[in-house]
Amino acid sequence: MIRAIAIDDEPLALEVIRKYAGETPLLDLMATFTDAFEALNYLKTHQPDLLLLDIHMPDINGIQLFQGLNDKPYVIFTTAHPQYAVKGFDLEAVDYLVKPIKFDRFLRAVTKVDKLLNPMILSDEEEFIFVKSGYQTIRIILSQIIYIEGLDDYIKIHLSNPKTPLVLSLMSMKGILKKLPPDRFMRVHRSFIVPLGKVTSIRGKYIYLDSVKVPVGDSFTTPVQAWISGQR
Numbered sequence: 001m002i003r004a005i006a007i008d009d010e011p012l013a014l015e016v017i018r019k020y021a022g023e024t025p026l027l028d029l030m031a032t033f034t035d036a037f038e039a040l041n042y043l044k045t046h047q048p049d050l051l052l053l054d055i056h057m058p059d060i061n062g063i064q065l066f067q068g069l070n071d072k073p074y075v076i077f078t079t080a081h082p083q084y085a086v087k088g089f090d091l092e093a094v095d096y097l098v099k100p101i102k103f104d105r106f107l108r109a110v111t112k113v114d115k116l117l118n119p120m121i122l123s124d125e126e127e128f129i130f131v132k133s134g135y136q137t138i139r140i141i142l143s144q145i146i147y148i149e150g151l152d153d154y155i156k157i158h159l160s161n162p163k164t165p166l167v168l169s170l171m172s173m174k175g176i177l178k179k180l181p182p183d184r185f186m187r188v189h190r191s192f193i194v195p196l197g198k199v200t201s202i203r204g205k206y207i208y209l210d211s212v213k214v215p216v217g218d219s220f221t222t223p224v225q226a227w228i229s230g231q232r
Contacts, residue, residue: 002113005046006032007039007062008054008078013099017052017078020106023137026114036060040068048073050094050113055079074116076109107137129179131157131169138167142184147214148176148193158212188224189217202228 004027006017014032021029030048033039036057055062055077066075080099094116095109107130127142140157149156150173157167157176169176177187187193188207192214201208202224205216216224 001028002026002050002110002117003028003030003048004050004052005030005039005042005048006052007034007036007057007065008032008052009034009036009057010054013054013078016101017106020101020103023103023132023135024107024110025137025139027110036062036065040065043069047071049117050110051075053077056081074113076113127181131167131171131176131179133167133169138164140167142180142195145185145195146198147195147209147212148173148185150191150193186223186227188220189215190219196227 004021006014006021006029008014008017011034014034018029018032021027027050030046031042033042036059051066051073053062053066053075056079057065062077062079066072074094076095076097077093078097078099078101094112097105097109111130128139129142130137131140132138140159141161144159144161146158146160149158153172154168154170155173155176157169159165159167173187173190173193177185177193180193184197185193185195194207194209194214198209199207200210202216205221207214207216207224
């Protein structure tokens with residue numbers, strides 16, 4: 001969990017960050033401040049992992065605030081003024097978010113911090129993606145995916161996780177496929193994506209994943225056959 005504080009003189013900007021933080025499982029937003037000097041007093045007794053820091057503020061700007069810290073955490077600068085980006089990266093900022101901030105961009109920046117704090121190489125069991133489900137953003141561990149089913153304008157991710165066996169997401173099959181490693185997942189039907197490592201057999205026009213039977217669509221027969229040939 002990334003312990004973070006956010007500093008921005010605009011209350012509405014902080015409200016957006018609080019909303020995004022609530023949808024990001026990796027992030028624990030410890031406190032928010034509209035006053036930079038209050039934030040500095042807080043930092044005297046607290047050591048967060050990350051500052052979400054606005055640059056253009058009265059009295060002291062975000063760059064000055066960060067430069068004055070003795071124990072510098074990771075920093076993601078947020079601002080409506082893109083001309084500050086070069087200066088921000090000179091300070092080795094992890095990222096630089098231009099307002100209005102989009103959630104996917106926010107999540108990507110926070111994920112960079114997580115990788116810096118936890119630099120170990122992930123095993124297959126630990127690799128994951130994030131998927132939006134309702135008002136939540138859920139971490140999906142790739143090794144737990146049994147198969148993915150497409151239904152109209154949303155998908156169903158079937159998992160081997162007993163606590164969360166099914167995740168619904170308002171996403172297209174093409175959208176989820178872009179998030180998955182292509183060497184481990186294949187679309188075998190307009191409505192099904194399977195993890196190749198869990199295929200136990202192929203009989204006729206069906207792929208078996210232990211007890212699960214998934215059809216192979218006519219337009220997907222050639223890539224499936226090519227994958228089978230490559231395994232021999």
